[in-house]
Amino acid sequence: MLIPHPLLGPRDAQEFTYLGDASLLNRPDGLAEGALDAFNRHVYLRDNPAGVHRELWFHEQGDRSWLVVTRNTLTHEILGAELARDVALAQKGGAK
C-alpha cells in the first residue's frame, strides 16, 4: 500500500505504524458529566466499518508526522491522507 503523504508524496505503508480509528483524536473531557462512559466509548468501542474508514497512521520511519488516512477496508484502496494536526485543529473549530 502507498500512502499519499501530504508533505512527502507517496510513501510505502511499511514506513508507518498503525494506531486505529481517527476518532481517537477526539479525547473526551475528563471533567465533564458522564466522563466514565465517554472514555469507555473512546478507548474501547469502535465502529469498525466494512468500507471507507478514517484511521491514524504514524510515519515512524519518515518525518514522524501523524496522518489521518482514508482507506477502504474492503479493498485496501487508499483514498486520501491528511495531516492529523490539520484534522484535529479543524475539529476544534478552525486553526489557531
Next chain:
Amino acid sequence: MRFSGFRVLKEALTGHHGWKPLWRNPEPQPAYDYVIVGGGGGGLSTAYHLAKVFQGKRIAVLEKGWLGSGNIGRNTTIIRSNYLLPGNEPFYEFSMKLWENMEQEFNFNAMVSQRGILNLIHTDGQRDAYRRRGNAMLLAGADAELLDREQVRTMYPWLNFDNARFPIKGGLLQRRAGTARHDGVAWGYARGADLLGVDIIQNCEVTGFRIEAGKVLGVETTRGYIGAKKVGVAVAGSSSRVMQMAGLRLPIESHVLQAFVSEGLKPVVDGVITFGAGHFYVSQSDKGGLVFGGDIDGYNSYAQRGNLPVIEEVAEGGLALMPAIGRARLLRVWGGIMDMSMDGSPIIDRTPVDGLYFNGGWCYGGFKATPASGYCFAHLLATDRPHETARFMRLDRFERGYVIDEKGMGAQPNLH
C-alpha cells in the same frame, strides 16, 4: 447414518452407492426457539451442544454463504491450551478436553492429532515467563513441560540453534496440543447437529433484527423473517457489522491474518513449533505441506487477503528458524478476517438487548476454542448463566476494568 469400519468395508464392496449427504438442506421454519447466526465453527458447535447437552429443541443455524466458509475453513488448525491468565486458561483446557473426545462423541473423523506444541525460548526473561505460564497451565489441569536446549535439539535437530539474534535456549512443550482437520470439525458438528434435528440453513443472510421494547423477536433474512425466542450471534470477523444491526458498538476491530502452505515435503515437522520472537509458527499437514503463519497485517480489513510485506516478514521468520526450507516453494497464501478484541480475549455474553446473545472477539485464536466456545455459548443460551470456565468473558468487562489481557498490550487490537 453412522460411520464405522464395517460400513466402509460394506460400501467398498458394493460400489459406494450407500453414502448419503451428511446433513439435510431444510427450508426455514417461520419460528424457532433458538436461532444461531453464523454457520462456522462457533455456530455449528453451539447448535450441536445446545441440542445434545442442553436438550434444546427447534434450533436453526443461519449461514450467509455455505457451511464452514469463514475462518473454520481458513485457519492453521492448531489446538492447544497454553494460556496464562485465570480468565482464559480453564476455558481453553476445557476445550482441549472436548477435543480429546469429540470424534467418538459425534462419530466423525476430525483427524485430531495430539502431536504437541513447542514454544521456543531464547532468553532468560522468556524462560521465566514460560515457566510461569507452564505453572499456570498445570494449575488449570493442563500439561506443560519446560525443556532445555538439548531436549529441544533431540526433538528438532535441524532448527537453527545458534541464530545470532535468537539462539534457542529451550522451550515450553504441551504434549496434548496438536492439530485437527478444520473442515472435518465443521462437518462433524454440522452432521451431529443435523442428526439431532437442528435446521442448518445455508445461503441465508441475516439483514436485520426485529427488536421491540428492548427484546429481540426474530431476524430478518434474505429468505424472509424468522421468529426466535433467543438469538445467538457467532460471526467472527463480521461481528461488528451484524451487531450494528441491533444498535450495538463492540470493543472489536476486524483485521486480516494471512496463512501459508508450502509444497508437499517428506515428513519433517512432527509437531507444532512456535517462534514467537520471530513472528512465525509452523506445523506439517498430513499431505506434507508446511502450514505456517505469523502476525496479523495490522490494519483494519474485511478483505480476506493481506499484503506482501507480511508475507516477506513471515518468510524471513521461517528461514531464520529453519534454514533448510530455503528452497521449498510456497504453494498458497490466503487471509481470514479476525475479530480482534480490545484485550485479545473473547466475549461470550448476553447483550443489552433481551434475548440477544453474542459470541465473538476470538482474535486469531478461535479454532482451538471451537468445542468450548460452542459448549459455553449453548450453556449461556439455554440457562441464561455463563458457563463456569467462560464467566470472565463478559461484554462489559472493559468498562468495568476487568480486561483479560494475555499480552499486556492495552486497547490496541493490532498488537494482541
